Amino acid sequence: MGASGDVRYEDPWYDALASGWGESGSLSTPVVEVPTARREREDGAVAAAQVYLEVQRSAAFQEVRGRYRRFVVPATVGFFLWYVGYVVTATTAPDFMARPVAGAVNVALLAGLGQFLSTFLLTWAYARHARLRRDRAALEVRWDTQELTREARGGGGAW
């Protein structure tokens, strides 16, 4: 394992951080700059910000975002309601929860185990959905964005 696994380049995101000073280790690859090019670089930062707006409006990104939201929103609403329903039922209707089902097992125990089961299933479904439907598209948008950002900065980034 070596630090080479990390791809780093200059980025206004980090320039804005309070902790940009101090030791940032391998991150502090110095950018070779012509002194007079300062204004040009500021223009570059503005252009780079513009890149993100463009990418956000692009069909490719909207597709990635849409796929993410179409899975996450219903799934989150679903498991949250199921969990809240479980907690509320346990507090307001203990008699119902105490109803025996088989042997010592009652509704409450089944519901509790059901929560475990649904959590495992949703985890599996999410990981599968992300792997098959989102990862590749997201990676493409990522490379395109980074390419555009670099161009916007006049190719001066420290790759």
Add this chain to the structure above:
Amino acid sequence: MTGNHQTLALLLFSAFVAVTLGITTWVSRERRGSAEEFYAGGRLFTPMENGFAIAGDYMSAASFLGISGLIALFGYDGLLYSVGFLVAWLVVLFLVAELVRNCGRFTLADVVAARMTERPVRIAAGTSSVTVSVLYLVAQMVGAGSLVALLLGKTGEAAQAWTVIGVGALMVIYVSWGGMRATTWIQIVKAVLLLGGTVTLTVLVLVRFHGDVDRLLLTAAERSGHGAAFLAPGLKYGGDWTARCDFMSLGLALVLGTAGLPHILSRFYTVPTARAARRSVVWSIGLIGGFYLMTIVLGFGAAAIVGSDAVRRSNAAGNTAVPLLALDLGGGADSTGGTVLFAIVAAVAFATILAVVAGITLASSASVAHDLYASLRRKHAAARSEVAVARIAAVGIGAIAIGLGLLARDLNVAFLVGLAFAVAASANLPVLLYSLFWRGFTTRGAVWAVYGGLVPALVLVLLSPVVSGSPQSLFPDVDFQFFPLQNPGLVSIPLGFLAGWLGTVTSTEVADEAKHAETEVRSLTGAGAA
């Protein structure tokens, strides 16, 4: 307790301390002292390693001792903790892990500050992160204390205090020497030990009942003295509406709190990509889910084999149910098997506490150095190295946690963790979700969201029966109790979200469209991720 227990447990525990100190020295031998290295372990852990480390961070003494203890005393009502603690991971997996990995560097404040005026936001998020961490640390310290009290019996008052101090000192060493890399390896070792111990005990419980879960449950119900009611909700949180609201409050805090815990968030930065962060969460959900299923068996097992009354006599809060169970499963107090198993469980629990404490201390020292110090230091003061500040902060946080840990030693560990979760869910989660998903979110909204959740949560705890006004309170002699619930989540979490919304709609500042675009694109694609 006989001397054998103590000697063996101390030996095993010393072995763990020696191994972990060895790890700390080993991994820090080539330390460069960079912030990347100290806070994020170089970001080169694999998903499986990080999954084990997350599980190690999360399966605290509170779960191992506290939840099983609550189940042993109150039956089904203790099980709610397990369910809440697990379901919470769906929030982390769906809404937080990948996005936070993609657009932050070390702390929660990184994600929020990227879109906002940096200074106030960073101070707010840093403050709440440190507060949550200290509350969580106290819970772990209390766990350490009650373990020692059990080991040394009534004579252990001084020993209990010294343990808390010793645990604090050790964690400071781990964190300041080894940073995230050492902390992560300690978590992994501990997760394996804890899972090993839990699996062993679970198998022994099931063997005792010949694999007949039904009989285990029936015996537990019978020996608890509550009959069938033991297996249904209501024993702890039944009765009047105050108790029921407390239960809902706790449930809400548990499910929403995990995604706001600073030491969990900082774990996502130790892997190279968002995809790796997702896969580590999947690993950890598997491990944590299995673990909680086993704590349920251990809890009912303790009620069935040891008996609820015996558990209550040993520790009124139930924290010692599992060690007692181990003693019995091994063959009783005077047998070799009992002694060995008891010692192993005690040592594993110690290891658990130590590792979790190290993880939280690291996360909070990161918040102090990276967020608070960087924002608050005077412009002309010499820029001390951020990592050096983090090391000093670890010592300070250790001292605070030791002090509070000694003060709060009679409270149930799982319950204390419930409080930490409530504060995390009120102060950290709203600001995090708004920053990631709300286009119009502004600086004022962010600051209000943090304080609007943090302050009510803390004030409500201060005014609750936990602190004053009842015999079980921290200060039983005074009464300034005003708020009836023990857990503030039901009120303070909505307040945090409300304050964030209110701050945003009342602010004159218009949200920066470009920065929102940047956050959104980066969080979902990983463009420009550290």
